[in-house]
Amino acid sequence: MTTMLLLYELKPEQEKQIQDVVPEWTIVSGRNGPLTEEHYRNAEIVLGWNADMEKALDSGSKLKWVQTSSAGVERLPLVKLKQHGVHLTSASGIHPVSMAETLFAMLLAFSRNLHHAVQNQSRREWKASDRYYQLSGKTMGIIGAGVIGGEIARLAGAFGMRTLGIRRSSAPLEGIDRMYAMEQLDEVLSLSDVVVNVLPFTDETRYLFNAERFAQMRKDAWFFNMGRGASVDTDALVQALRVGTVGAAGLDVFEVEPLPADHPLWTMDNVIITPHIGGWTDHYKKRVADILLHNLHAYTATGKPSRNLVDYDRMY
Secondary structure, eight states: OOEEEESSOOOHHHHHHHHHHSTTSEEEEGGGSOOOHHHHHHOSEEESOOHHHHHHHTTTOOOOEEEOSSSOOTTSOHHHHHHTTOEEEOOTTSOHHHHHHHHHHHHHHHHTTHHHHHHHHHTTOOOOOSOOOOOTTOEEEEETOSHHHHHHHHHHHHTTOEEEEEESSOOOOTTOSEEEEGGGHHHHHHHOSEEEEOOOOOTTTTTOBOHHHHHHSOTTEEEEEOSOGGGBOHHHHHHHHHHTSEEEEEESOOSSSSOOTTOGGGGOTTEEEOOSOTTOOTTHHHHHHHHHHHHHHHHHHHSSOOSSBOOTTTTO
16 A cells, blocks of 8 residues: 655645545545654655654654745755665755745835835834835846746846846746856846845756855845755855945845854844745745645556656755
């Protein structure tokens, strides 16, 4: 009997959709009661991941496929999963709208100083900021231009912004005015009023944004990290914000999460922090379920999921 373990909790109607595809399988969810070692060890397919599943991997696990509920997979034991021959699929592709809207929420807050207005409101202070900005006419550099970058570029175009994109290939991408290769990153940074990082985490992107890279940016440019926390040297970013090399930063992801309570970023008035919720939306569970169902049909037909299959060597 094949067992699927749902560590990421779906809605009852979504669980039913899964069961309808594989009526003879056992579907185990935490909503049905506490999970045991046997549940973890017997699972052939897992939606989500946790430390108990990793322990089971070392003790006779039957695991063959993991479907994550996130786009990033760097927090999973990739070496172990590869050694065990486990297929790994991500939830990449479900975030473009929510990620782009989160980015623009921050961007508009900075342009109209709304983050300061909210603080003033809590103190009942009628106080204007020194400067206000318009987005129209500014240049946005999108680092890691893919599906999410394309949606960000679409919104940027609606605001009258010019968009530059970077990805492994410099092939054109709809909605982005000009594309560059990764080797041209410094050039794009020097041309951009707004820099948006949406790169995945790999060995090549670790600390890609460091002191040298921040020094390439236009003075007072705004930096947004919507990709992965470990792609940014946080100490270098703090220093760049303090001296004005970077004018402001909107940060949804961090190298250490939760961000420690004593971290200097919390008290900087040119920083907006969100707790890694850029991709969250009221449609999130449905989109995860849709990817799982798509891959489930492929798995039952061929023994291998087909959508968002992770390349262990690339880490995405």
